[in-house]
Amino acid sequence: MEKLLTYSLSIFLFITAGCHQKQGIRFDHLSDEEKSxxxxxxxxxxxYYYQGSRIKQALFDTLMVLDPLNADYLQEKSVTHSKIGDYHVAIPLLEKAEELNPSETLYYYSWLMTNLYKDYEKAxxxxxKYDDLTPEEVDYAWGENVNFLKGKMHQQLKQYDQALQEYDYYISSEGEENVDIYVFVYRGITHMENGRYKDALxxxxxxxxxxxxxxxxxxxxxxxxxxxxxxxxxxExxxxxxxxxxxxxxxxxxYxxxxxxxxxxxxxxxxxELD
Structure with a gap:
């Protein structure tokens, strides 16, 4: 037990050093092999540490010092900041991660803008951008069809023709038997809001x-x-x-x-109202 506490303390002190790198604490004394x-x-x-815990956030800070080109560390650290509303921290981390690894980062980033941030235009x-990376493939953002998500964004922006195009493409590319059946509700709402009542029904x-x-x-x-x-x-x-x-x-x-x-x-x- 004593050895475990000593090890945990040494890890905490090491990663805390990473947190204070901007204050001059660096790992220049380590060889490349030691850093690796x-x-x-x-x-x-x-x-092993809870997401959002002080030690885990400090751990990511240190990992990013040791491996500044790893987009996964940037993205994982941003998740906690998104959940607690620190968008001014989360977004720059994601932007940097996107520069390093656009495909993997946009898989999450585009979904985040769509479903949590509700920033329709940025979404x-x-x-x-994510869809354009593989134009010949059907793409998914965090497991959700990109065309379905784009349709929802256009609908929220009252861009009904574009929304219908995305919903139609989603249905035709996946096949009616494979789509999320709520696409028919969303397409119906879009028809309704666009004055196409028979199509909506x-x-x-x-x-x-x-x-x-x-x-x-x-x-x-x-x-x-x-x-x-x-x-x-x-x-009725x-x-x-x-x-x-x-x-x-x-x-x-x-969620x-x-x-x-x-x-x-x-x-x-x-x-x-009807009564």
Missing amino acids: AKLQELDSIKN LIKLQ ADFEKMLTLYDKSSMAYYYKGITHLQLADTASAL ALLHAKTLLEKGYKKTDP KEVYNEVHLMQVEDKLA
């Missing part, structure tokens, strides 16, 4: 044939019927949405806000 050995040693233990720039019906408990599809189906002045059909669809939401059928995500998310109070307010 120390880098391997610290890299092998970094996952589109990063998604397009067709997409919501498509979704409901695939998953008949989608409160999201029923809600926007009801809103579309209201645009067509079909109050009876709107009421909204009541379906309300019932499903009360039973817990709701598109949600524990991020869902685009065009539907809440029970939202449906109840719309029903009250």
Whole structure:
């Protein structure tokens, strides 16, 4: 136990030295072989510490001193700063990581802008840049289809024609049987917002044939019927949405806000308007 505490203390002192490099503390006294050995040693233990802990952040600072061209260290350190809202620290780290390794960094960076930062214009720039790296391949950002994500960004910016192009390409390139079925809801919402109500209803019906408990599809189906002045059909669809939401059928995500998310109070307010 004593040896373990001594080892942990020595590691902490070493990585703390890395944190204060800007104050003049360097590793010039180490040979290249010693630096390489120390880098391997610290890299092998970094996952034993909690993300965001003082010692792990200090560890990344030291790793970046020992290996300043490693984009993974920059990106991993940025993750904690993103989660706690230190964007002024996280973004420069990601920009530097992108310079060093655009493919691997943009895989995460473009998704981050899309789903957590909600910076639609910057997200589109990063998604397009990532997509352009492999123009002949279907690309994924943190596991999500790039065209689907681009469609959502264009939709949020009210660039409806571009959004529809991305959704259509996603469906055609992947095949209807392989896509995230919520693409039909998002394409339907885009049609609705663009005044193409019949196309919107067709997409919501498509979704409901695939998953008949989608409160999201029923809600926007009801809103579309209201645009067509079909109050009876709107009421029926909204009541379906309300019932499903009360039973817990709701598109949600524990890590991020869902685009065009539907809440029970939202449906109840719309029903009250009809009354």
